[in-house]
Amino acid sequence: MAQQNDILIRNVRLASMQDNGKPYGLIENASVAISGSKIVGIFGENDTLPEGYDVIDGQGQCLLPGFIDCHTHLVYGGDRATEFEQRLLGQSYADIAKQGGGIRSTVSATRAASTQELLQSALSRARRLAAEGVTTIEVKSGYGLDFDTEIRMLQVAKQLEQHLDLDIMTTYLGAHAVPVEYAQCADDYIQYVCETVMPEIARLGLADAVDVFCESIGFSLEQCTKVFNAAALHGLRVKAHVEQLSDQKGAKLAAQFNALSVDHIEYMAADDVVCLKQSGTVAVMLPGAFYFLNESQLPPIAALRQHGVPMAVATDLNPGSSPLSSILTAMNMACVLFKLTPEEAIRGTTIHAARALGLAECKGKIAVGFDADLCLWNINHPVELVYGINQHRPLKKWYKGRLSTL
Numbered sequence: 001m002a003q004q005n006d007i008l009i010r011n012v013r014l015a016s017m018q019d020n021g022k023p024y025g026l027i028e029n030a031s032v033a034i035s036g037s038k039i040v041g042i043f044g045e046n047d048t049l050p051e052g053y054d055v056i057d058g059q060g061q062c063l064l065p066g067f068i069d070c071h072t073h074l075v076y077g078g079d080r081a082t083e084f085e086q087r088l089l090g091q092s093y094a095d096i097a098k099q100g101g102g103i104r105s106t107v108s109a110t111r112a113a114s115t116q117e118l119l120q121s122a123l124s125r126a127r128r129l130a131a132e133g134v135t136t137i138e139v140k141s142g143y144g145l146d147f148d149t150e151i152r153m154l155q156v157a158k159q160l161e162q163h164l165d166l167d168i169m170t171t172y173l174g175a176h177a178v179p180v181e182y183a184q185c186a187d188d189y190i191q192y193v194c195e196t197v198m199p200e201i202a203r204l205g206l207a208d209a210v211d212v213f214c215e216s217i218g219f220s221l222e223q224c225t226k227v228f229n230a231a232a233l234h235g236l237r238v239k240a241h242v243e244q245l246s247d248q249k250g251a252k253l254a255a256q257f258n259a260l261s262v263d264h265i266e267y268m269a270a271d272d273v274v275c276l277k278q279s280g281t282v283a284v285m286l287p288g289a290f291y292f293l294n295e296s297q298l299p300p301i302a303a304l305r306q307h308g309v310p311m312a313v314a315t316d317l318n319p320g321s322s323p324l325s326s327i328l329t330a331m332n333m334a335c336v337l338f339k340l341t342p343e344e345a346i347r348g349t350t351i352h353a354a355r356a357l358g359l360a361e362c363k364g365k366i367a368v369g370f371d372a373d374l375c376l377w378n379i380n381h382p383v384e385l386v387y388g389i390n391q392h393r394p395l396k397k398w399y400k401g402r403l404s405t406l
Helices: 081-088 093-098 103-112 115-131 147-163 186-204 221-233 250-256 274-279 287-292 301-306 327-338 342-348 351-356 383-387
Strands: 007-015 026-035 038-043 054-057 062-065 067-069 134-140 167-175 209-214 237-242 261-264 282-285 311-313 374-377 396-399
Touching (some): 007 374, 067 351, 081 093, 115 134, 115 147, 134 147, 147 167, 147 186, 167 186, 167 221, 209 221, 221 237, 221 250, 250 261, 250 274, 282 351, 287 327, 311 327, 311 342, 311 351, 327 342, 327 383
Parallel strands (some): 007 054, 167 209, 209 237, 237 261, 261 282, 282 311
Antiparallel strands (some): 026 038, 374 396
C-alpha cells in the first residue's frame, strides 16, 4: 500500500487534461506540488518553486492523471470460456442459453461463490487494471439478481479499497436481466428491485448510482422508468446500458432523468444526441464488447462531437461480452474501431470518465484542488500510451498523494 509525504514532482511533461488550449492540456517542463491527498500547486519552467517538499525528478517523462475505468462488472463467479469456444465451433447463443449458459450461468456461479471467493477473483482483475495506471474503478452488481447476492457483490466491491490503492464507485444493476425465479414475470421482478432490494442497498450506503439494461432482450422503457423513479426517491443518480443492440430510445429516457452516463449507444440515432448535451450526460464507449461480439454498428461519434458531448472510454470488464482487464487496450480499440483520436481516448479515461461517475470536480485532471492520483510514464508523448497496444506500465504511481506499490 501507499506511503505519504508532501512532495514536489519536477521536470515533467505534464498532460494535465486541463482546457488550456493545448492538446492533452500539455504543460512543458512543469512541476506539481502535492500536500496530503491533494494537488496544491502547478508550476511552469520559469516559476519559483516552493520549498519544504520532498523533490522527485521526473527526468522529462510524462505525468498524467490516474486512469478511471468508469464501467466494469468485475465482481462475478466463474467464467464463460467454454461458451466462447462453443460459439466458435458453431453453436448459437440461443442454443448455449438453452443449455443453461449465457448470463444465467454467471448468475448461478456468482450465487454459489463464497464472499471470499468473489473477493479474491475481483482482486485479481482489479490488480491488472491498477497495474496499468488505473486509480478509480466503477463496479456494478447485476450477477446476483437476488437480495443477498446483489448486496454481497456490492460489499465485495467496496472491500477492494481495503486491499488496493483504488477508489471504488459502486452501481446497483438489479435490472440487468430477469432471473429464472421471475421468468415470464419481468414486471414483478422490477417491483422487487424497486421496493425490496434498492431500499436496503440505499440504507446500507452500498451504491453510488443505479443502472439498467434498456434493450429488447432486457427491460422496457416503462420498466426502466420505474427503476429511475425509485432511484430518485433514494437520492441515487442513474446511468443506463442503452442502444447496444437496437434503438429503444433508452438514451433519451436516461437524459430525462439527468443520467450520469449512457453506455454502449451503438444504435443511438444521431438526432437523439442533442438530448445528452442538454442533460449533461456522458456517452461511454465500450469497444471491448463491440470487438468481442464482432459487432459492426458504430456509435454516432460525429454527432457526439458536433454537439460537444463528453465521450468516456471503459473496459466493460465482464465474463460474457468483454473479458477485458486492460484500460490501455480499451483506449487503442476506441481509436481503431470507433475512430476516436488518441486525445479523445485519453480524455475518455480521465476527465470525461470522472464526469461519468460524478467526480469531475476532484478527479480526472491535474489541477489545483484535485486528488493527487498521478502516473509517471516513460514516454515522450501521451499518444504512445494509445498507439502501443498494452505496451506500457507507469514508472511511478501516486494515489491520493501517496507513492503506490506497482
